[in-house]
Amino acid sequence: MKNFIPLLTVAAAAIVVAACSGNETSDTHKLITPVGFADVKIDDAFWSPRLQSHKDVTLQVCIDQIENQTGRIRNFENAAKGTGEHSGIYFDDSDVYKALEGMAYSLQNNPDPELEAKCDEWIDKFAAAQQDDGYINTYYTLTGLDGRWIDMTRHEMYCAGHMTEAAVAYYNVTGKRKLLDVAIRMADHMMTVFGPGKRHWVPGHEEIELALVKLFQATGKKKYLDFAEWLIDERGHGYGTWGNPPEPWEAEYFQDDKPVREMTDIAGHAVRAMYLYCGMADVAAYTGDQGYIDALNRLWDDVVLRNMYITGGIGQSSHNEGFTNDYSLPNLTAYCETCASVGMVLWNWRMNQFTADSKYIDVLERALYNGALAGISLEGNNFFYVNPLESMGNHHRQAWYGCACCPSQICRFLPSIGNYIYGVAKDGIYVNLYMGNTATMKLGRRKVTLTQETEYPWDRNVTITVGTGKPLKTILRLRLPNWCHSCSVSLNGQAVDTRIHKGYAEIDREWNNGDQILLTFDMPVEMVAADPRVKEDEGMRAVQRGPLVYCMEEVDNPDYDNLCLSSDAQFGTTWEGDLLHGITTITATCGERTLKLIPYYAWDNRAPGKMRVWIPFTDK
Helix, strand or coil: CCCCCCCCCCCCCCCCCCCCCCCCECCECCCCEECCHHHEEECCCCCHHHHHHHHHHHHHHHHHHHHHHCCHHHHHHHHHHCCCCCCCCCCCHHHHHHHHHHHHHHHHHCCCHHHHHHHHHHHHHHHHHCCCCCCCCHHHHHHCHHHCCCCCCCCHHHHHHHHHHHHHHHHHHHCCCHHHHHHHHHHHHHHHHECCCCECCCCCCCCHHHHHHHHHHHHCCHHHHHHHHHHHHCCCCCCCCCCCCCCHHHHHHCCCCCCHHHCCCCCCEHHHHHHHHHHHHHHHHHHCCHHHHHHHHHHHHHHHHHCECCCCCECCECCCCECCCCCCCCCCCCCCCHHHHHHHHHHHHHHHHHHCCCHHHHHHHHHHHHHHHHHECCCCCCECCCCCCEECCCCCCECCCCCCHHHHHHHHHHHHHHHHCEEEECCEEEECCCCCEEEEEEECCEEEEEEEEECCCCCCEEEEEEECCCCEEEEEEEECCCCCCCEEEEECCEECCCEEECCEEEEEEEECCCCEEEEEECCCEEEECCCCCCHHHCCEEEEEECCEEEEEEHHHCCCHHHCCEECCCEEEEEEECCCCCCEEEEEEEECCEEEEEEEHHHCCCCCCCCEECCEEEECC
């Protein structure tokens, strides 16, 4: 186990991390190319019900809110007519685009003519709302186009970015390019106003940067990649208009206090920061900009080693929806926005592709199973915006929010989880996450199929079957999760020696069709302590098992306020198929008292009550 999170003081065996070098392909500086979710068919006891719930429930909730409960879709209808009022917040267009992106991803593995027709209906409304010069934003169309491109905080490029991501997603799934053409016209419009020799601009909420890279990938037009890089490099030079006069905290809040290559510490709004880092990583994948890469490495250390919760959540404060001081990690008032946890998945996924280092997938997995998954109810119809690590019983999921970035974020994120399981390199395959699936990938001109069978995260066994026509010489790299102290690997029923490199167990051999690997992870219950510099967790302990962080809910523990963990605690696990859609619960027997714990992602799905992740501890 690699203990890359000093907030957890767990004994760990060190794994030496070697420097990486070389390019994966001629046009990218990545070492790993991800296997897209279109080539991964998930069949998993843990994830398949969630994906089905997303299709049957979550998408319908989002569609109903956008069409019937709020004025989001009417804004496009009014903008097309050029009459009527704008309803809601100035960035509400983005929620519609993110929902459409989620609809497109769902269509990839669940073709649905009715859902596709709904997408086309929305896209017609978007196209009709676009101005003759390519500009599209319902807020300014309905409140006065003379106000556009004046206020950098008004999310014009943010909305354009989410539209672009949705456009590329829908084009990739269906081949239909109507929305892609709308996105191209908007990008071209922006580039007539901003860029070298034109106006300066610092987007108040990052998102357009990574979206432009996707547009470059979809069209092959390098001008979009160049524009993304230009926007990133605009930061930190005094071009942002954040106040009159600006307060010192304002530039920091918008990640505009210093040029990106000079950044060392994360600051400001958490989601904005995640999108900026994703954009930097995407651009660096094509430019090889070492200044970007060095800055991202420094920032990752600061986020993960000093500012991340045990759940993978980030952003301590509601004041700025972001960061405060290192090691200041309050539990009751923790912000940990769902969007920020998704951002941690997206950023760490990109960092792994540069380095082939499993430490980034360790963080991705922590954020996925805990910080992000908690953002949606088990029924798929209610959402958390804020994810505290303690509750007095008054914090609950809601069906929607006035600022609905988190429900729409979850809507587009869940159906794309297949993206994060595998990657390929010149010399082999990387297995990053463990869940039941069948994936098809190419190694050079050869096609390979991997099939996983597992009850992960509840069970420690993972079976992987290799499908290949003729024998194939390659390296299969299996991630050893940092929470695992030891594991065994067998091939066709026989123990096999592996080389451990950057947290992956490497098997280098000639593979035959039907070869089968069995991974068995040590998955004990562990009680962990926070770094002593985290004063809020002094005298506390948390409990985790495998990738899951657990919590104590009052509904299971009537004597909640009088319960604590102790150094002589005896832990037991029980599979409860009828509880919370099926979970493994943990009991901690401490003398005459017993605590019952459930996975953090599942809290607040029953009767209201108190909850805590960090539990009082006594050393007996």
